[in-house]
Amino acid sequence: MIELKQLTKTFVSDGGNVTALNNVSLYVPRGKIYGVIGSSGAGKSTLIRCVNLLETPSSGAVIVDGQDLMQLSKKALRQARHTMGMIFQHFNLLSSRTVFDNIALPLKLTEQSKVAIEATVAPLLTLTGLEDKRNHYPTQLSGGQKQRVAIARALASKPQVLLCDEATSALDPQTTSSILALLKDINRKLKITILMITHEMDVVKSICDQVAILSQGKLVEENTVEEFFVNPKTALARKFVRSATHEKPVSEIEHHLKQKPISGSRPVVRITFVGDTTNDPLITQTARACNVDFVVLQADIESVGNKRLGFLMVEILGDEQATKTALEYLKARLKVEVLGYVC
Amino acid sequence: MSANAWALLLQALWETLYMVAASGSLSFLLGIPLGILLYITRPGRISENHLANTCLASIVNAGRSIPFIILMVAIIPLTRLLTGTSIGTTAAIVPLTIAAIPFVARIAEGALNEVPLGLVEAAQSMGASPFQIVVRVLLPEARPGLINGMTIISVTLVSYSAMAGAIGGGGLGDLGIRYGYQRFDGAIMLATVIVLIALVQLIQAAGDRMQRFYDKNQ
Numbered sequence: 001m002i003e004l005k006q007l008t009k010t011f012v013s014d015g016g017n018v019t020a021l022n023n024v025s026l027y028v029p030r031g032k033i034y035g036v037i038g039s040s041g042a043g044k045s046t047l048i049r050c051v052n053l054l055e056t057p058s059s060g061a062v063i064v065d066g067q068d069l070m071q072l073s074k075k076a077l078r079q080a081r082h083t084m085g086m087i088f089q090h091f092n093l094l095s096s097r098t099v100f101d102n103i104a105l106p107l108k109l110t111e112q113s114k115v116a117i118e119a120t121v122a123p124l125l126t127l128t129g130l131e132d133k134r135n136h137y138p139t140q141l142s143g144g145q146k147q148r149v150a151i152a153r154a155l156a157s158k159p160q161v162l163l164c165d166e167a168t169s170a171l172d173p174q175t176t177s178s179i180l181a182l183l184k185d186i187n188r189k190l191k192i193t194i195l196m197i198t199h200e201m202d203v204v205k206s207i208c209d210q211v212a213i214l215s216q217g218k219l220v221e222e223n224t225v226e227e228f229f230v231n232p233k234t235a236l237a238r239k240f241v242r243s244a245t246h247e248k249p250v251s252e253i254e255h256h257l258k259q260k261p262i263s264g265s266r267p268v269v270r271i272t273f274v275g276d277t278t279n280d281p282l283i284t285q286t287a288r289a290c291n292v293d294f295v296v297l298q299a300d301i302e303s304v305g306n307k308r309l310g311f312l313m314v315e316i317l318g319d320e321q322a323t324k325t326a327l328e329y330l331k332a333r334l335k336v337e338v339l340g341y342v343c
Numbered sequence: 344m345s346a347n348a349w350a351l352l353l354q355a356l357w358e359t360l361y362m363v364a365a366s367g368s369l370s371f372l373l374g375i376p377l378g379i380l381l382y383i384t385r386p387g388r389i390s391e392n393h394l395a396n397t398c399l400a401s402i403v404n405a406g407r408s409i410p411f412i413i414l415m416v417a418i419i420p421l422t423r424l425l426t427g428t429s430i431g432t433t434a435a436i437v438p439l440t441i442a443a444i445p446f447v448a449r450i451a452e453g454a455l456n457e458v459p460l461g462l463v464e465a466a467q468s469m470g471a472s473p474f475q476i477v478v479r480v481l482l483p484e485a486r487p488g489l490i491n492g493m494t495i496i497s498v499t500l501v502s503y504s505a506m507a508g509a510i511g512g513g514g515l516g517d518l519g520i521r522y523g524y525q526r527f528d529g530a531i532m533l534a535t536v537i538v539l540i541a542l543v544q545l546i547q548a549a550g551d552r553m554q555r556f557y558d559k560n561q
């Protein structure tokens with residue numbers, strides 16, 4: 001649905017050039033929610049602004065619904081933008097217009113009749129739970145309500161694609177989850193493809209199907225969200241996964257961690273449970289089968305998409321042979337990383 | 344004050360109102376679009392055009408730097424061309440309008456600058472054309488600021504119109520000078536000043552009221 005091909009964007013200014021995007025290619029399949037995560041200044045906003053050409057890429061191609069946007073005339077581009085909604089971190093609502101008129105704005109731009117506008121806006125007010133705010137002005141609304149108005153406004157032109165730039169970053173956790181639930185709902189009900197920019201792993205975890213990491217303008221890793229959580233490939237990806245699972249780095253738990261085993265040392269391992277294995281009593285089974293004991297250092301269970309993922313950091317106690325057997329027993333059933341050894 | 348003096352005062356008030364209303368509406372009509380042009384042609388704005396922006400900006404700045412009293416005399420040929428005379432209340436409208444236009448333009452530009460760029464961006468993302476952005480986003484959002492600015496201009500025009508009395512424009516300023524200053528009629532002088540103060544208060548109050556009505560941020 002959205003395809004970015006070798007996108008590069010360099011900002012030229014007196015103070016020197018900034019390459020905000022460096023040869024980024026990605027593909028967002030129709031109907032999916034695709035998350036792009038990265039730290040501040042990574043180029044996330046630049047990336048999403050290139051999708052509807054608010055920012056003109058220095059090179060590369062932007063293809064949305066089979067249309068190469070950079071080849072379009074100004075008028076045709078405006079037409080294409082009617083099929084893409086966008087929401088922003090700071091909502092960007094017109095303060096001089098009521099909720100209703102804000103939502104109606106895209107329809108007024110295409111000169112639709114009053115009757116048609118009412119017919120489109122009323123169901124959107126219901127969808128976003130704003131029926132009773134119809135005649136309120138934006139200053140009379142909370143942040144979450146403002147973002148709901150912005151979402152309704154973005155949906156008014158019946159777009160195929162919704163672009164979200166840090167849509168929940170200005171909201172508290174509870175409001176964030178209600179907005180994310182709304183976006184998921186929209187994605188399912190209206191079959192809208194969503195591209196989400198965020199710096200919060202929780203956002204990716206709760207609603208995205210796929211995720212890409214952007215770092216210093218480069219796309220460093222891309223995967224389905226489950227794979228990303230279970231098998232993060234780069235150090236940055238691991239860092240983001242750990243932030244979502246609230247894991248502390250091993251070094252904070254165990255100061256005396258050694259890379260190699262010595263006689264009498266005990267392994268510290270990180271075990272990942274996926275899906276059904278989170279329900280199995282594998283740790284106690286291992287303890288009984290191999291005659292070892294476990295000391296739990298950290299543990300967490302998260303739901304990622306519709307799957308459950310568990311993380312467990314343990315120290316294994318037992319004699320050398322038993323420990324070895326226990327590790328093999330676990331490795332046969334789960335994803336196990338040996339992080340080091342303590343004495 | 345005699346009945347005659349009251350009649351003079353009423354006549355002068357009417358002339359002032361006429362000059363301010365006419366030059367005010369004309370200068371808003373011409374100055375606001377100029378301010379919009381200044382705003383949209385700036386680098387990074389919706390119709391970025393460096394050359395046009397530089398030209399407009401220098402014309403506006405030049406216009407603002409000419410003292411009103413000099414401008415009034417300098418454009419007499421134009422005034423005569425437009426109104427058929429260089430003297431009188433109607434003739435005074437021409438220099439008043441021309442002097443006000445650059446101020447209106449700059450104040451309008453300033454009011455537009457106050458509109459958060461995010462709103463323009465949101466409108467662009469919806470596929471709005473530059474014209475639609477001006478009409479549907481910038482002007483409604485800048486309205487409280489524009490009203491505020493135009494109130495300031497109207498008050499300024501009241502005092503400029505008093506100066507226009509100098510070329511036989513009539514109005515309250517003219518009355519004050521002729522009777523109060525030249526004939527030492529203190530009562531008339533005082534009366535004109537009081538009427539002028541009341542007029543300015545009235546304009547300001549009306550402007551404030553209108554601004555409050557349109558400002559949905561409070």
Ligand SMILES: Nc1ncnc2c1ncn2[C@@H]1O[C@H](COP(=O)(O)OP(=O)(O)OP(=O)(O)O)[C@@H](O)[C@H]1O
Nearest residue numbers: 011018020038039040041042043044045046047199
């Ligand atoms: N208009 C611009 N002119 C010059 N440099 C820019 C411009 N916009 C962005 N940049 C630079 O490009 C880089 C990427 O910026 P961008 O806004 O895309 O980051 P981001 O990932 O969205 O960050 P954040 O999470 O803080 O919003 C930054 O170094 C920024 O300074």
Ligand SMILES: [Mg+2]
Nearest residue numbers: 044045046166
């Ligand atoms: Mg950003």
